[in-house]
Amino acid sequence: MTIELKPEQERIIEEEIRQGHFRDAAEVLDHALAALLEKEARTSASQKPRKSLVDVLSAGPFAGSELNLERQRDYPRPLDL
Numbered sequence: 001m002t003i004e005l006k007p008e009q010e011r012i013i014e015e016e017i018r019q020g021h022f023r024d025a026a027e028v029l030d031h032a033l034a035a036l037l038e039k040e041a042r043t044s045a046s047q048k049p050r051k052s053l054v055d056v057l058s059a060g061p062f063a064g065s066e067l068n069l070e071r072q073r074d075y076p077r078p079l080d081l
Contacts, residue, residue, distance in 0.1 A: 005013070013028050022028045057067055 013025050016022050016028055017024065022031065056062075
């Protein structure tokens with residue numbers, strides 16, 4: 001496989017190798033791909049559907065406690081002007 005790099009990308013890779021962070025370009029690529037996969041895993045994990053408060057209170061230790069989870073209408077207080 002042949003990969004064409006932009007001059008800035010090539011400069012960054014060469015600088016990382018020169019500083020001793022990596023031995024060669026393949027190691028830089030391996031590190032970059034591993035970081036990308038880790039980022040994707042974190043992103044997909046954080047996109048799990050969130051439970052509503054009703055779901056949380058209806059499960060676990062509250063299950064079967066017959067909590068009334070209907071929303072109560074909040075009537076405004078009268079104001080004396």
